Amino acid sequence: MSTKQTFRIAVLPGDGIGPDVIAEGLRVLRSVEAKLGSIQFELQEFSVGAGEYLKSGDPLPAATFEAIKQFDAILLGAMGMPNVRWPSGVEMTPQIDLRERLGLYCGLRPVKLYHAQDTPLKNYGAGEIDLLIVRESTEGLFSSRLNTVPVGATEATDTMRITRQTSERLFRAAFREARKRRSLVSLIDKANVLPSMAFFRGIFDEISREFPDIKTERIYVDAAALYLVQQPQRFDVMVTENMFGDILSDLTGGLVGGMGMAPSADIGDKYAVFQPSHGSAPDIAGKGIANPIATILSVAMMLEWFDTPETKQGATIIHQAVAQVLQTSENRTRDLGGALSTEQMGNLIVETVAEA
Ligand code: ATP
DSSP states (O other): OOOSEEEEEEEEEESTTHHHHHHHHHHHHHHHHHHHOSEEEEEEEOOOSHHHHHHHSOSSOHHHHHHHTTSSEEEEEEOOOTTOBOTTSOBOOHHHHHHHHTTOOEEEEEEEOSSGGGOTTGGGTOOOOEEEEEEEOSSBGGGGTTOOOOTTOSOOOOOOBOOHHHHHHHHHHHHHHHHTTTSEEEEEEOTTTOHHHHHHHHHHHHHHTTOTTSEEEEEEHHHHHHHHHHOGGGOSEEEEOHHHHHHHHHHHHHHTTSGGGOEEEEEOSSOEEEEESSOOOTTTTTTTOOOOHHHHHHHHHHHHHHOSHHHHHHHHHHHHHHHHHHHSTTOOBGGGTOOBOHHHHHHHHHHHHHHO
């Protein structure tokens, strides 16, 4: 019998480019497993998303939801297709349901520029970009998302829901992340206009006193968008509510080469889901050209989160392999101006891990 430490992972490839990028993420995971020799991964795949809805009438079947909670972590590709909608007309988004139902309040979205050629700011002296967006992922302006607007209504309202309990936990998580990085937390809000955001800021101020070693700043979200374009290198950890985080993380993805470079982790007190920040990218689905790096880096985040010396070493090996592969200008998928397929990029990273 094996004495290796085993990590059980529920794999949800999902829709569109999800299965393609997950396939490469899993190959990299297996190469890390082979490299380290001391740990092993047990994988089980589940069907979730728009494709599952077309088969069973439910994009996140109850039995699947119960089953995936038994795993150590959940690895997700992408979900939703524009032409598969609820009768109300809205797209199905089981990834958001998962965040809410599993209490994954802390969305971690690291943004790192691996090579100067990949930023659209290259002619403006962008310098180093290495920041982390901590996005609240269960409330905020998304909290009205399941409301409906009656036919013939003459107005519609969405609510920005901010709770003390979630905000305290979110801010503590952001401060702890800053301790591992450059010790600066920027609160991104709209406290000058919205009372819910002034409340959010008040809680931030309270929690900041628990972390006297961490520098803080408070920036309105509109100014944050400006500074991200003008001087992205000034940021370390940026903490914000759900909708602002949604928007800013696409902006920051764009700063480092696009959504194919943007990994993420949705973390709660008990469960965690790891997935690229991008969606199912229907415009390139089925073409084999999606960039798998966001998913591969999300796999690294999962290993980091397992928090053992071996898995952390695995995460480091992946980061180094991605950095090494991207040092060569030609090693790019189409979104980064290159010609590699999803699989070819996966191959390069797998080979580099094996040689590490
Ligand atoms: P969602 O709302 O589900 O996040 P979205 O509508 O914002 O999805 P995405 O699916 O993230 O859209 O795609 C946005 C753009 O980025 C598309 O042009 C898509 O082709 C591109 N894109 C997303 N992911 C990748 C990837 N892994 N590789 C290359 N291009 C990508």
